[in-house]
Amino acid sequence: MRQTDVLIIGSGVAAFxxxxxxxxxxxxxxxxxxxxxxxxxxxxQGGIAAxxxxxxxxxxxxxxxxxxxxxxxxxEAVKTLTSEAPALIKALQQQGCLFxxxxxxxxxxxxxxxxxxxxIVHGGGDATGKTLMDFLIAYTSSHVEILENxxxxxxxxxxxxxxxxxxxxxxxxxxxxxxxxxxxxxGGCGQLYRxxxxxxxxxxxxxxxxxxxxxxxTDMEFIQFHPTLLYANGKTHGLVSxxxxxxxxxxxxxxxxxxxxxxxxxxxxAPRHIVSQTIYQSLxxxxxxxxxxxxxxxxxxxxxxxxxxxxxxxIDLTSKQIPVxxxxxxxxxxxxxxxxxxxxxxxxxxxxxxxxxxxxxxxRLASNSLLEGLFAGKKLAEWLNKQDYTWDLPHDxxxxxxxxxxxxxxxxxxxxxxxxxxxxxxxxxNGLLAQKNWLNSFQLEEYRHVNLDAATTETITRFxxxxxxxxxxxxxxQRTESRGGHYRVDFPCEDNNNWxxxxxxxxxxxxxxxxxEQTKIKTAT
Ligand code: SIN
Numbered sequence: 183m184r185q186t187d188v189l190i191i192g193s194g195v196a197a198f199x200x201x202x203x204x205x206x207x208x209x210x211x212x213x214x215x216x217x218x219x220x221x222x223x224x225x226x227q228g229g230i231a232a233x234x235x236x237x238x239x240x241x242x243x244x245x246x247x248x249x250x251x252x253x254x255x256x257x258e259a260v261k262t263l264t265s266e267a268p269a270l271i272k273a274l275q276q277q278g279c280l281f282x283x284x285x286x287x288x289x290x291x292x293x294x295x296x297x298x299x300x301x302i303v304h305g306g307g308d309a310t311g312k313t314l315m316d317f318l319i320a321y322t323s324s325h326v327e328i329l330e331n332x333x334x335x336x337x338x339x340x341x342x343x344x345x346x347x348x349x350x351x352x353x354x355x356x357x358x359x360x361x362x363x364x365x366x367x368x369g370g371c372g373q374l375y376r377x378x379x380x381x382x383x384x385x386x387x388x389x390x391x392x393x394x395x396x397x398x399x400t401d402m403e404f405i406q407f408h409p410t411l412l413y414a415n416g417k418t419h420g421l422v423s424x425x426x427x428x429x430x431x432x433x434x435x436x437x438x439x440x441x442x443x444x445x446x447x448x449x450x451x452a453p454r455h456i457v458s459q460t461i462y463q464s465l466x467x468x469x470x471x472x473x474x475x476x477x478x479x480x481x482x483x484x485x486x487x488x489x490x491x492x493x494x495x496x497i498d499l500t501s502k503q504i505p506v507x508x509x510x511x512x513x514x515x516x517x518x519x520x521x522x523x524x525x526x527x528x529x530x531x532x533x534x535x536x537x538x539x540x541x542x543x544x545x546r547l548a549s550n551s552l553l554e555g556l557f558a559g560k561k562l563a564e565w566l567n568k569q570d571y572t573w574d575l576p577h578d579x580x581x582x583x584x585x586x587x588x589x590x591x592x593x594x595x596x597x598x599x600x601x602x603x604x605x606x607x608x609x610x611x612n613g614l615l616a617q618k619n620w621l622n623s624f625q626l627e628e629y630r631h632v633n634l635d636a637a638t639t640e641t642i643t644r645f646x647x648x649x650x651x652x653x654x655x656x657x658x659x660q661r662t663e664s665r666g667g668h669y670r671v672d673f674p675c676e677d678n679n680n681w682x683x684x685x686x687x688x689x690x691x692x693x694x695x696x697x698x699e700q701t702k703i704k705t706a707t
Contacts, residue, residue, distance in 0.1 A: 183358045183579070186211045186327075187571050189347065191334050191388065192367035194223035195311075195552050196534035198318035199559025200365065201326045205567045210326045211359065213349060215333045215639075218319060220383050222369050222535065223555060226311030227423040227487055228294060229304040230556070231549040232267035235291055238299040240265040247550060250296045250453050251514075251543020252666040253682055254404075259521050259541045263550070263557050270556045271303055279317040281305050293428040294548035295451040302549045308423050308487045314552060332357075333639045334387070337364065337395035337530065338579045344395060344529035346579045348635070356635050360575045363529060363566055366392060367559075370513035370535040371650045376602035377509030379408050379421040385643050386650030388536040392517045393649060394630055398526040399688045401515030402650075403657035404544050404667040407607045408511035409433070409457035410473055410504075412488075414495040418509050422473055422488055424548050427451055429484065430477035433461065434503070435469050455545050455667055458508035462607045465507060472503040508607060512551060514542040514667055515657070518687065523562040526689075533558040544666025584631040591624060591644045597651060605655050610671045614659040621652045630690060656694055657686045 186209045190197045193214035201210050212218075233243045243264040248255050271289075275281065282290045282304045292302040305313025322328070331352040338346035338358070346360040368388030372380025393399050410426070410433075411418040427433075427450045433441040445460050446452035461471045475481050481499065482489040492499055517525050517532035519539055525532050534555045541554060600620060604613035626649055634642055657668075663677035664670050676682070687695045 183360055183577070184211075185360045185575050187361065188363045188365065188566060189213065189359055189361035190365045190367055191347065192221070192369060192536070193218040193328075194221040194367060194369055194534055195314060195318065195555030196559045197365075197367040198315070198322060199556050200367070200533065200563050202318060202321055202323070203560050203563030206323060206325045208325065208566070208571060211361075212326060212328045213332045213334060213359070214328075214330055215387070216383050217330050218328060219315065220381055221315070222372070222381050222384055223552065224311050224315045225379075225381055225420070226552055227308040227421050228425060228549045229292060229302040229310040230271060230314070230552045231297065231301050231547065232271045232303060232553065233264065233299070233301055234268050234271065234289060234303070235300060238301050240267065242298055243267065243301060246296055246298050247541075247547045248543065250545050250547040250666075252545060252676065253543065254665060255543030256540025259539050262521060263541050263554065266557055267553055270553070270560070274314075274317070274556075277321065279305070280313065282307065292425050293451070294424045295427065295457070296448065296453045296547055302425065302428075304425070306486070307483070308425065308485045311552065333642070334391065335634050335639070335642045336581050337391050338581055339395055339527070340576050340579055342528065344527050345576055348581050350639060358579065360579060362571060362573070362575065363531065363569070365523070365531045365533060365562070366517060366536050367533040368536045370516075371647070372510040372512070374597065374601050374647055374651055374654070375510035375606065376598040377411055377418045377507055379411055379418070379509055379511045385647050387643070387646045388532065389516055389653065390646035390649040392525060392527070392530065392532065393653065393688065393690055395530065396527055396690055397530055398518040399516065399653055400518040400685050401538050401657070402513070402653040402688065403661050403686065404514035405510055405654065406454055406512040406514060406546055406667045407458040407508045409454055409461055409508045410506040411509040412491055412495060412497070413505045413507040414497060418507060419495050420491050422504055422506055423485065424451075424454075426473060426475065426478060426485060426488065429479065432474045432477070433457070433506075434472050434474045435464060436472070441471060453545060454548070455669065458607055459669055461506070461508050471506055473506050474503055475499075476502045512546050514538070514544060514546055521561065522565045523558055531562060533562060544668065582631050582633045584633060586629070586632045588629060588632070588634070588637050588641050588645050591641065591648060594644065597644065597647055601651055601654070605651070605658055608669055608671055609658055611659070614655055617655045618652070618659055621648060621655060624648060626652060627690070653688055656688060660686050660694055660696070
């Protein structure tokens, strides 16, 4: 058994920001199931939102975040995030992170959907995630051990505290890690859907792990579908950043009609759920939708990653039209935490997309996610730096003992297609119920005590995907309104009296619970 003070699972922006801000006398291990660069953070094309220009301020950023989140957000969490954003960017610049600048050496600030001001900081044009992650990884010091290709498949709980994990290395050998503080920074679950902008690794593991260990999960019905994924040969091939629309890109139908013109006052830069639903309706009528880049200046220089993606998929950029479809992009819900990342299970924390602090509400504002990772990593580090590390870790941690096999789980194709079809951009009672019944037929909760030591990581991944799919489906069935990333054709309007601030909390072994207002996890001191 290996022991450490802080064990971080996942390797995106929140994980590395946390590791880099922890005291150097604290032992830290980062475990990641793939390579450290195989993350959504690394892929992020859009930037980091911060009110940095003279005409902007954090009150405007706060207001835009609540408007996009359809007022389901926790206002206190949003206030802290938006007011600390400028300092987070300045600190990175001082450390040497190279963001894009204009000829006068000032930060270039871009515009994205639902922002009332230009406030998006980019790196490498449309390679902000790579710029930031390469910087954070290079900045990591030697008190942080990084283990790649380790798959965590069980959280170990003793006396109602999370004290360790079980993981398998690439040789499939089981290893136990005991730790004083265990942090899930495993990203979202975009890969549950047929069309997704997400890295292959975003399969909802962290959420399933926390749920199966008894932590509270909330807001799972809120999935953000990004309007513009590159579409070629019946498949999606990554993101076409919203920044392209910020620079003049227009969504059009095959006969050249502007799709968003009369739909929303912000037209192509309307909130993502509105743009995605509009595109979805066109596609359902059999009309392909294109992003027209005729008015985008210096497209190839400004968006090198997207230009390369297009070339790779034989899209002729001289036609000025990029075929697009919407697909899953971001999970607003997740493991319920307080503002510093503590979950309802002592010893277990969650950060970034895996967590739900209430900051994104029902729909995340563009470029608030790298920001959240930076913010959350720093906040938790400040708290962990004040903790006592002298207490003894238990030596006798036992995992689940029941011997059984994960039998007859459905394949990836069936999981992804059914989620897209029934729990996707447009949902209905019948579709959701059909999906719930289908998922129930695999009796997932029967496996909650099963020892997974002998199962392959591929099988466990599918099991975790199904557990996460059930959490999304149950939340979506229960929320009888439409709000942000959750659209019900049978309840098409927001129901502010019954649902605006109400959260659906899911905990293993307990009926799904509706809380009348955003409840808080009490921060332990
Ligand atoms: C984008 O570039 O369109 C994505 C940015 C984000 O999701 O924040």
